Amino acid sequence: MRKVSVITVNFNQALITEDLLKSLSLKNNYPETEIIVVDNGSTVNPVPEWKIKFPHVCFIRSEINLGFAGGNNLGIEAAGGEFLFLINNDTEVTNGLIDKLVCILELQPEVGMVSPKIKFYEMPDTLQYAGFSPMNYFTARNTCLGYMEKDAGQYNDSTGPTGFIHGAAMMVSREAVEKAGLMAENFFLYYEEMDWCEKVKKAGYSIWVEPKAEIYHKESMSVGKKSALKEFFMNRNRILFIRRNAPLLAKLTFYCHFGLLVVPRNIIIYLKEGRTDLLKQLFNAIWWNLSHKTDSEDLGYPIRKIS
Numbered sequence: 510m511r512k513v514s515v516i517t518v519n520f521n522q523a524l525i526t527e528d529l530l531k532s533l534s535l536k537n538n539y540p541e542t543e544i545i546v547v548d549n550g551s552t553v554n555p556v557p558e559w560k561i562k563f564p565h566v567c568f569i570r571s572e573i574n575l576g577f578a579g580g581n582n583l584g585i586e587a588a589g590g591e592f593l594f595l596i597n598n599d600t601e602v603t604n605g606l607i608d609k610l611v612c613i614l615e616l617q618p619e620v621g622m623v624s625p626k627i628k629f630y631e632m633p634d635t636l637q638y639a640g641f642s643p644m645n646y647f648t649a650r651n652t653c654l655g656y657m658e659k660d661a662g663q664y665n666d667s668t669g670p671t672g673f674i675h676g677a678a679m680m681v682s683r684e685a686v687e688k689a690g691l692m693a694e695n696f697f698l699y700y701e702e703m704d705w706c707e708k709v710k711k712a713g714y715s716i717w718v719e720p721k722a723e724i725y726h727k728e729s730m731s732v733g734k735k736s737a738l739k740e741f742f743m744n745r746n747r748i749l750f751i752r753r754n755a756p757l758l759a760k761l762t763f764y765c766h767f768g769l770l771v772v773p774r775n776i777i778i779y780l781k782e783g784r785t786d787l788l789k790q791l792f793n794a795i796w797w798n799l800s801h802k803t804d805s806e807d808l809g810y811p812i813r814k815i816s
Contacts, residue, residue, distance in 0.1 A: 685714050
């Protein structure tokens, strides 16, 4: 039986992370499992107390916030499993979840990454994710299949290729990681898993969804529904993703679409809401892309501070 490394990242959410660890203890029956928790520069270091509460778990402490990609990469580098299951700390697992995902990667060696069906924790009969459509590189838009639908099992027979995995829960083979590389850490937050999917595809692997496996997601526990942090990185990274992955014609079309449609629309929305702080972050996001290379480590946002 192949070993699975379950990796999650905590940032100032000790109790939420503890709920996940309890969920794994109660509902994960896959025997060859190691659990790795990366504390990503939380203001109060929870690791000493966690080592007492959860002696079977491997804890890693980063003194600075490395972002979603950086925190998970730190966990991957410490992992010993042949399969790496990256899950958000604000998720809770279900019986058989890991077994079903492992089965896909074992029986389908061409698959590099697979995500389960994701349902809202607060609305357990409602879907968040059952796959993604391919990316439209002219607009940097795609569709999340099943989003906000009542789950009646309508996607359970849809096991197979999908446009992208979901960053809240994704199992990756170590072989795919070794060929494609780790996640790009300069995304910091949002779009990094989509960029990673592109790298895995270019390395020769396919991306699958397994709707028969389920996980529950509490969603947006880290940055809030509409924060300056979220608006900056969503806009900055949408542009960055296209710069890194789209063909030339698609890039040019996207720049026109974003500049002539998205920016004016967002300006109107922000002004109507009285959110001049978000307006500022929109222009900061655009300027970052105009003034930085695609591999720049300068995030453009003061978030990597020492706690």
